Every structure is written in C-alpha cells, then in structure tokens.
Amino acid sequence: MSRALASSRRAGTGVQAGSRAVTHTLTALALLFVGLLVVVPLGIVLVTALSKGITVYLEALTHPDAVSAMLLTLTTAIVTLPINVAFGLAAAWLLSKYRFPGRTLLVTLIDLPFSVSPVVAGLILILVYGKNSWFGGLLDSFGIRVIFAWPGIVLATCFVTFPIVAREVLGLMEAQGSHEEESALLLGARGWQVFYRVTLPKVRWGLLYGVVLSNARAMGEFGAVSVVSGHIRGETNTLPLHVEVLYDEYQFVGAFAAASVLTLLGLVTLVVKKLLERQRHRVSTRWQDTAPAAQANEVIA
Amino acid sequence: MRVAVTGLRKRFPGAPGAAIDNVSFTAPAGGITALLGPSGSGKSTVLRVIAGLELADQGRVSIGERDVSHLPPRERQVGFVFQSYALFDNMSVADNVAFGLELQRRPKAQIEARVRELLALVQLDGLATRKPAQLSGGQRQRVAFARSLAPEPSVLLLDEPFGALDTHVRVELRRWLHELHERTSVTTLLVTHDQEEALELAQHVVLLKDGAVEQAGAPHELYDHPRTPFVASFLGGATVLRGRVGEGNTWLGGSIRDAPPDAEDGELVTACVRPHDVVLTRPEGAAATSTLGKIQRLVRVGGYVRITLELEDGSLLEAELTHAEVQRLGLALGERVGFDFARTRLFAEDYAI
Numbered sequence: 001m002s003r004a005l006a007s008s009r010r011a012g013t014g015v016q017a018g019s020r021a022v023t024h025t026l027t028a029l030a031l032l033f034v035g036l037l038v039v040v041p042l043g044i045v046l047v048t049a050l051s052k053g054i055t056v057y058l059e060a061l062t063h064p065d066a067v068s069a070m071l072l073t074l075t076t077a078i079v080t081l082p083i084n085v086a087f088g089l090a091a092a093w094l095l096s097k098y099r100f101p102g103r104t105l106l107v108t109l110i111d112l113p114f115s116v117s118p119v120v121a122g123l124i125l126i127l128v129y130g131k132n133s134w135f136g137g138l139l140d141s142f143g144i145r146v147i148f149a150w151p152g153i154v155l156a157t158c159f160v161t162f163p164i165v166a167r168e169v170l171g172l173m174e175a176q177g178s179h180e181e182e183s184a185l186l187l188g189a190r191g192w193q194v195f196y197r198v199t200l201p202k203v204r205w206g207l208l209y210g211v212v213l214s215n216a217r218a219m220g221e222f223g224a225v226s227v228v229s230g231h232i233r234g235e236t237n238t239l240p241l242h243v244e245v246l247y248d249e250y251q252f253v254g255a256f257a258a259a260s261v262l263t264l265l266g267l268v269t270l271v272v273k274k275l276l277e278r279q280r281h282r283v284s285t286r287w288q289d290t291a292p293a294a295q296a297n298e299v300i301a
Numbered sequence: 302m303r304v305a306v307t308g309l310r311k312r313f314p315g316a317p318g319a320a321i322d323n324v325s326f327t328a329p330a331g332g333i334t335a336l337l338g339p340s341g342s343g344k345s346t347v348l349r350v351i352a353g354l355e356l357a358d359q360g361r362v363s364i365g366e367r368d369v370s371h372l373p374p375r376e377r378q379v380g381f382v383f384q385s386y387a388l389f390d391n392m393s394v395a396d397n398v399a400f401g402l403e404l405q406r407r408p409k410a411q412i413e414a415r416v417r418e419l420l421a422l423v424q425l426d427g428l429a430t431r432k433p434a435q436l437s438g439g440q441r442q443r444v445a446f447a448r449s450l451a452p453e454p455s456v457l458l459l460d461e462p463f464g465a466l467d468t469h470v471r472v473e474l475r476r477w478l479h480e481l482h483e484r485t486s487v488t489t490l491l492v493t494h495d496q497e498e499a500l501e502l503a504q505h506v507v508l509l510k511d512g513a514v515e516q517a518g519a520p521h522e523l524y525d526h527p528r529t530p531f532v533a534s535f536l537g538g539a540t541v542l543r544g545r546v547g548e549g550n551t552w553l554g555g556s557i558r559d560a561p562p563d564a565e566d567g568e569l570v571t572a573c574v575r576p577h578d579v580v581l582t583r584p585e586g587a588a589a590t591s592t593l594g595k596i597q598r599l600v601r602v603g604g605y606v607r608i609t610l611e612l613e614d615g616s617l618l619e620a621e622l623t624h625a626e627v628q629r630l631g632l633a634l635g636e637r638v639g640f641d642f643a644r645t646r647l648f649a650e651d652y653a654i
Contacts, residue, residue, distance in 0.1 A: 099314060179387035182354050183445075187401035187452060188375045197400075201391040 045263055049256035060257035068234045069242035070261065072150065076225075076238060077218045080157045084214050085207070088165025093199065096173035097181070110163050121159045122227025125152060148230030153238060156224035161214040168210030172203045209276040216269040220262060302365035302455040302488055304328040304351060309360035311346055320346045321512040324360070328505065333482055333489045335499035335520075338509035339535070344492045347509070348458050351490065353377050364456055380449030380487075384461040386441045388433040394420070394444050395429040401452035419447040422481065439470040443477075450485065457489045463498070475501060496536050500524070508532055530648050533573035539646075540619045542572045542612075571648045576607070576621035582639040583630060593637045594618065599627075608632070610640060 050057050060066060091110060095103060113121065129136040129146035139146060146152045180202065184194045200207075222240040229236040237245060239262055246255035309324040321343035328334035336344040349355040351362050353374035361370045369377045389397050395416050402412045420426050423443040433441055442462060449457060462478075463471040475498055482489060482502075493499050499506050500520045507517040516528045527533035530541050546568045584593055594610035597617070601607075606627045610618040618640070632638060 177385070179383045179385050180389060182352075182374070183381065183383065183387045183448070184389075184400070185354075185374045186352060186377075186379060186381045187448070188404040189400075190375070193404070198389060201389070 042263060045256050045259050048252055049260045052253050056253055057257050060251075060254040061261065063254065065234050065237065066242060066254070066258055069237045069239045069258070072153070072237065073219050073239040075150065076153055076157050077215055079154050080161060080218045081211065081215060083158055084162055084165045085211060087162055088169055088210060089200075089207070091166040092169035092173050092203075093195070095170055097178060110166050113160055113163050118156075118160050118221065118223030119227055122156055122224040125155055125159070125224070125228050129155070147228050148232065148236060150236065152228035153225050153236065156228045157218045157221050160221050160224050161217045164214035164217060165207065165210035168206050168213070169203050172206035173199070176202055205276060205279045209273065212269055212272050212276060216266065219265055303330040304334075304456055304488060304490060305363045306347065306351065307361050309347060309350055309357045309362070311343075311350060311355060311357050319358075319512055321350075321357075321509075324509070324512070324514055326507045326514055326517050328488060328490055328507075330365075330488050331486045332504040333491055333502050334505040334507060335503035336490060336492045336507050336509060337494070337496060337499040337535075338515075339494060341511075342509040343512035344494075344509050345460055346512075348460050348490060348492045351456075352379050352381050352458055354381075378452075378455045380452070380454035380457045382442070382445050382449050382457070382459045382462045384464040386433070386438075386445045386465075388441055388444055388448070390433050392432075393429065394425065394431050394433070394436070397433070397444055398447045398451050400448060405452060415451060419451055422450075422484070423447045424477075437470075438466050439474055442466065442474065446478075446481070450487070454487065457487050459489065459491045461492055461494070463495075464493075471498075478502060500536070508535065510535075527573065527646060530571050530573050530646075533575075533646055537575045538619070539573035539575045540617070542574060542616055542618065544570050544572055546570060573646045573648070574618065574642050575644070576619045578642055578644045579610075579618065579620035579622075580641045581608070581620060581622065581630060581632065582641070584637055584639050592639070594640050596632060596634055596636050596638060599632065599634050606632075610638070 049060075091106075095107060126147055127133060129139065129152060131137060131140050131147070136146065144151075146155065180198050181194050184198045189197065220240060221238075222244070225238055226241060226244075229238065229241055231237060231241060231245060233245065239258055243255050243258045243262070246252075246258065305327040307325045309321055310319055311321050312319040324343070324347055326334075336347055338344045346355060350357045350360075353369070353372060357370070361368060363369060364377065364379070389400065392400070398416045398419050399412050402415055407415075416429070417426075420429055423446055425440060425443055425447070428436065428440065433444065436444065442465075446462075463474050466474065479502055491499070491502060503520060505518070506520050506523050508515045508523060510531055516523055516532050523532055524536050527536065530539075533539040534541055547566055592613060594612045596608055597611045598609035599606060601624060604624050606622050606624055608620040608622065608627075610620060612618055620640070630638075
C-alpha cells in the first residue's frame with residue numbers, strides 16, 4: 001500500500017518535472033520564432049530606413065511618388081471603410097436574426113475571400129471589368145475606367161476585406177441573442193429604431209474591432225491590388241506597391257522608409273486592437289451569465 | 302383584459318414535430334394565469350405567439366375583444382419580461398423604463414413622472430442613474446418589470462422571469478410579484494416549470510405536455526383532481542404505481558385498494574400516490590389493508606425526511622414524513638415497515654404516461 005503510494009507520488013513529480021521542461025522548451029522555441037520572424041525584421045526595417053540619416057529618410061518619404069502612394073492608400077482605406085461597415089452590419093443582421101433557405105450558402109460565400117488567393121481575386125476583377133470583357137468595355141465606352149485605376153484598387157481591397165467586419169459582428173450578434181431587440185419591438189420600436197437604439201450599441205465594440213482589423217488589411221493589401229493596379233507611378237501605386245517598385249530598383253532607403261510607415265500603421269493597429277479586445281471581452285463576459293439561460297430557452301421554444 | 306387562444310399550432314422549420322399543437326385556453330382578465338409544464342412542453346412558444354414574436358401556423362390569439370393574430374408585436378400592447386432580463390445595457394435604469402414611453406412620444410414631464418412612479422413601484426427609487434451592469438440579478442429583473450409596465454400594457458407576459466435567480470431571491474421576488482399584481486391587477490401570463498411558483502401565484506393554471514394542454518383550471522382543482530397520471534406526478538411529485546383489478550379490488554405493490562368503479566377484472570390500472578399521502582407504521586401495528594415495504598433510502602432534508610420504499614413487487618414508492626414523525630416511529634434504513642395511502646388516484650391504463 002505505502003509502496004504503491006510512494007511510487008505514484010514519484011510518478012507525479014516525474015510528470016511535473018517533465019512538464020516544466022516541456023514548458024521551458026516550448027517558451028524558448030516560441031520566443032525564438034517570434035524573434036526571428038517579427039522582432040529582427042522590424043528592427044532591420046527601421047535600421048535600413050535610417051541608415052543614410054534622417055534627412056535622406058524624410059526626403060524619401062516626401063518624394064512626390066511616395067506622397068501620392070500614401071494618399072492613394074489613405075483614399076482607398078477611407079472609401080472601403082463605409083462599404084465594409086454597411087455590408088458587414090447588413091450581412092450580420094440578416095444572418096443572425098433570420099432563418100431562410102440558402103443561409104448556409106451565404107455564410108460560406110462571405111468566407112470566400114478568406115480562402116481564395118488575393119491574386120485570383122485580382123484576376124477575377126480583370127476578367128469582369130477589364131477592357132476586353134463586355135461589361136468592362138461597356139463601362140469604358142462611358143469613359144469609366146476600373147482596371148489600372150483607383151476604382152479597381154478599391155474593388156480589390158473591398159473583396160479582400162469585406163468578410164472581416166461581417167464575421168466579427170455576426171459572431172457577437174449570435175452570442176448575444178435577440179431578446180433585447182424583441183423587448184424593443186414589444187415596447188413599440190420600429191425596425192430601424194431597434195437597430196439604431198439597441199443592436200448598434202450592443203455590437204459597437206465588436207464593430208470597431210472589425211473596422212480596425214479590416215482597415216489594417218486594406219492599407220496593407222498587396223496581391224489583389226497589385227494585379228489590378230498596373231503599377232503606374234504617382235497614379236495607381238499604393239504604399240505596399242510603392243515599396244515593391246523601389247525595392248526592385250535597389251532603392252533600399254526609399255523602400256524601407258515607405259515600409260517603416262506601413263510598419264508604424266501596423267503597430268498602431270496592434271495597440272488599438274489590444275485595447276478594443278479588452279472592451280469587447282468585458283462586454284462578452286457580462287453576457288456569459290445570461291447566455292446559457294437564453295439558449296436553454298430556445299431549446300424549449 | 303382577457304387573453305384567449307384557440308387552436309394554436311406552430312412547427313419550427315427543421316423540427317421533427319410541432320412545438321405546439323391545437324392549444325386553446327382562456328386567461329381571465331385581471332388574474333395571473335400560469336403556463337406550467339416541463340422543458341419542451343411548448344409553454345414558451347405559446348407565450349411568444351401571444352406576444353407576436355412568433356407567428357402561429359394555425360389558430361387565433363385575442364386580447365380582450367380584439368383579434369391580434371395578425372398584428373405586429375408593437376401593436377399588441379403587451380408587456381414582456383424575459384428570463385435573461387434583456388435590459389438595454391448602454392442605457393441607465395431610468396432610460397430603460399422610459400424607452401417605451403419615448404416611443405409613444407409622450408410629453409417629457411409626463412415621462413419623468415411615470416418613470417419615477419414605476420421605479421417606486423418596483424422599489425428601485427434610488428437607482429435611476431445606474432447602468433444595468435451595476436445591479437444585482439433581482440434588481441435587473443425588477444427594472445425589466447418596470448420597463449414592460451411603463452406603457453400601460455393590457456397584458457403582462459412573463460417568460461420564466463425568475464429562472465436565472467438564486468433560490469432565495471426567487472422566493473422573495475415571487476412574493477414581490479404577488480404584491481405588484483395586487484396593486485396593478487394587470488392580466489398576467491406566467492410561464493414556469495416550477496409548480497410551486499404556479500400554485501402560489503396563479504389563480505388559473507394551464508398545464509402543458511408535449512405541446513398540448515393536458516389540463517387547465519384552478520390550482521387546487523388540478524392538484525386535487527388530476528385528470529391524468531402526468532398531472533398527478535407533475536403537480537405534487539406523485540409516485541406512479543401499476544396494479545391490476547381483481548374481484549373488485551386493485552392490487553398495488555402488495556397493497557389492496559378498492560377498484561375504480563368502472564374497472565373490469567384483469568384490467569391494468571395506474572395509481573398516483575403523493576409522497577406526503579403515504580402513511581408509514583411499525584410492522585407490529587400494521588393494519589390489515591397495509592403491507593410491508595423495505596426502507597431502501599432515507600434522507601433528511603431540513604424538517605422533512607424523504608424515504609424510498611421497496612415494495613413486494615420490486616416497485617419503488619417515495620414517501621415524505623416530518624422528521625418528528627420518523628423519530629417517533631424510530632425508522633431506520635433497511636427496516637421493513639407497514640405502509641398505507643391516505644389518498645390515491647387511480648387511472649385506467651389507457652392513460653399512458
């Protein structure tokens with residue numbers, strides 16, 4: 001009896017000691033990867049950008065092509081944002097509040113941009129809106145250019161980013177259920193009043209979170225935009241494309257200076273995202289005590 | 302106002318059967334009517350159909366003299382309280398209560414007065430500026446009551462309103478709801494699976510099972526004259542025993558009872574015995590009609606003792622005695638005791654459970 005106890009205790013400490021070794025190894029591995037993949041490259045971006053001094057760095061950033069690229073990226077992000085918000089809210093509302101045939105198909109379609117390569121997305125746009133397609137030809141006859149112009153860039157960016165807000169808000173709406181909306185309806189609210197006064201405040205943090213994420217993606221998108229842009233310098237180059245062009249021309253300081261701007265945007269996004277996650281978490285934990293009850297209720301219904 | 306539903310049927314898409322089928326009953330004006338039943342009996346669905354949150358496939362809903370079957374929720378003038386409170390988290394308590402009044406575009410002074418009046422009614426006077434997250438569960442539910450009562454609904458619908466609360470808060474709020482109803486006397490429909498809640502609060506009980514009305518009537522009527530074994534076992538937790546009629550007697554687990562008047566020899570009957578209707582005696586003093594059972598389980602719950610008896614034919618019988626009574630009899634686990642029923646209800650076998 002006592003021997004059995006002793007041996008089991010020994011086994012217990014063995015497992016604990018083993019698990020500690022595993023923990024240390026895994027932590028070291030994770031740090032190594034993060035270091036090699038994130039910290040070192042980020043450092044190199046900044047070091048290279050500033051390698052010829054701050055003046056050269058600032059000159060590279062104020063070069064007309066660089067300014068034009070930044071403006072185009074900014075414009076694209078600003079135009080994409082309301083489209084994503086409107087589509088995301090509408091899709092999430094539809095999918096969480098209604099059950100209809102084809103609903104699962106719609107959910108799958110919304111996820112499509114996550115699974116399709118952005119380059120393919122760009123090619124699809126050329127096939128539809130290019131001068132050689134009948135639709136693109138029709139638009140061209142009215143003097144509207146989509147491909148190799150900013151509308152194409154906006155379309156490509158929208159395609160790549162539209163699931164982000166929809167997914168974020170949909171998850172939140174489904175977790176929260178519809179009892180508040182139903183209460184509002186019973187108290188006399190009409191559809192848009194329910195949306196504006198009840199649903200929107202309920203999902204505001206998730207919405208903002210989705211907006212930040214999709215905005216980061218919009219400013220950093222390369223693949224899809226690269227296919228439809230045509231790389232016209234000072235006209236259809238976004239900031240990521242600008243980086244590529246300069247890099248191909250061995251203008252390392254200029255390339256890394258532009259890259260440092262993108263990096264900075266990424267870091268800002270990360271901080272904002274972290275802050276929003278905290279808010280969102282607070283909202284969702286408040287929900288947890290009532291959510292199971294609501295679910296049980298639905299089973300009864 | 303009186304609420305009447307007739308022939309309600311609702312089947313949810315993808316569900317194998319109807320959630321409710323041919324449900325009809327009337328909830329009298331000014332009273333509390335309980336919709337009682339186990340999980341999945343369809344009681345919540347009935348309530349949601351009355352509110353207009355679900356549309357019935359068949360049947361009609363009328364409130365007072367008005368047929369509301371095809372009206373949207375906002376035109377039905379019903380107040381609704383959810384188990385999950387469903388308060389607007391971004392608004393203060395006062396704004397929550399004022400929500401329905403603002404939608405009616407009432408003058409500001411009137412809204413303020415009404416909000417104050419309602420917060421006093423639900424005893425939350427000092428908490429008008431708080432956010433729901435700063436309140437306890439019981440307080441939140443009282444805000445929900447105030448919010449639903451604010452626009453002066455003709456009917457109040459409560460969907461397991463105390464289901465998410467601790468037992469002691471639940472009992473407290475039950476008493477509070479009774480007082481609230483005495484003061485407002487608004488026609489109320491209460492969905493609950495808690496028989497105690499239904500028996501204590503309601504003047505009229507509609508017992509549902511598998512989406513259909515099993516029995517409806519005054520609480521004591523259902524309790525004293527259950528129409529089916531299900532009603533008897535759901536209200537009062539009766540043990541169901543099976544027996545056979547022979548020579549004008551019913552043989553139940555070794556005990557002999559008078560047979561139901563219309564029963565024939567050899568017919569199977571079902572007997573329902575409530576735990577507190579079981580009388581236990583020392584085996585020495587057992588009467589001729591009572592037989593022996595073995596105490597298989599004996600658990601003390603506060604002032605009561607729950608006893609499970611194993612009868613001669615192997616069936617189990619639940620009994621509930623006061624602790625004092627058990628001590629007087631000196632009952633112990635594994636002992637054989639005489640048992641009898643103060644009251645049983647017998648049902649012919651075609652009422653299957």
